[in-house]
Amino acid sequence: MDALPDLTDEVLRIAPLARAETIPSSWYTHPAYHEADRRVLFERCWQYVGHRSRLDGPGAYLRAEVAGHPVVVVRDADDRLRAFYNVCRHRGGPLVTQDCGRARVLQCQYHGWTYRLDGALRGVPRFDRTELFDRKDHGLVSIPLATWQGLVFVNLDEAAAERTPLETVLDGIAERIAPLRLDDLHFHRRVVYDVACNWKVYVDNYLEGYHLPLVHPELCNVLDVRAYVTETFPFYSLQHSPLREDDTRYNTGDGQAFYYFVFPNIMLNILPGRLQMNAVEPLAPDRTRVIFDYYYDDVATPEARRRIEADQAFSDRVQQEDIAICEHVQRGLASRAYDRGRFSVECEAGVYHFQTLLKAHYRTWRAAQPAAEPPAPFEPPSSHA
């Protein structure tokens, strides 16, 4: 990995919010941070892949990309959910190429090796003359998987998954949103947005209501901005606000809007009878994919369908406003005019919390790096076997 600029003791120091500076602009723009974020954060934290209801019955599968790695989640013959790299052990071919579906076995789409739903290699055509080959050594590579309220997550790092189980990360959310339970909701659809900014710009923007009056005047009619509160927890933060009493679109009584951000890239936007789940995925230093998965308590009645249509049209307008401002900010961060900024204590505790966790992960990672040694000189192989 290339050297990371501005990864200094001074930057990594955690100052109190009122005195803190934002992370340096290089963390948003330098290509080395794109690779480092993947290794330091995305390959070590729980990542959302979908909902249990989309994996109904043996053989049902979902394809996903996690930290840039192809992954397949499948329900096996014993009704157990499993996750594997979607990578054949022969020469790296894909087992599934559709986003979702149902399969009796997982068959590689390249030369047809077949794997059982529990990952064991079963069929290996035309391999009789290959020596010292044992199918048992070539099963699919599995990935730790956990579910919470019907939402399915994977963690590419086994040790990290064990050290910090999913329920520890999300501890306290279920109690807070009760009586709403997310497993009772139905998946409606996925919408994907590509945004020309670094993923951290998108996350920072999500984590404050400071920008609402100027960027989202319409949203201010739904939320009571003055009552907007941010709370922080070990692995997530929560912004919440009572819905305005005169809003009939969402408020069905004592409605609350909960906006959970789970470090480093998951958002749970919870309104009465509705969950909109976001996963923020880095594509390049200055490109990000944001997944919106919509879930509702009722997706069938004509009245519900009208509400869903209005909900998603409104979400899309808000998202377009966020995209426009985030893309401007990315250009601002890349300009020579900017390096580091400051926080509003009143409005930006969520951004500060995110950046503090970011620094903590980088500090831990840096401490675990071996001291740099000069690379060994290249030696060509002396003969061919």
Ligand code: FES
């Ligand atoms: S790569 Fe899968 S069968 Fe060849």
Ligand SMILES: [Fe+2]
């Ligand atoms: Fe916004």
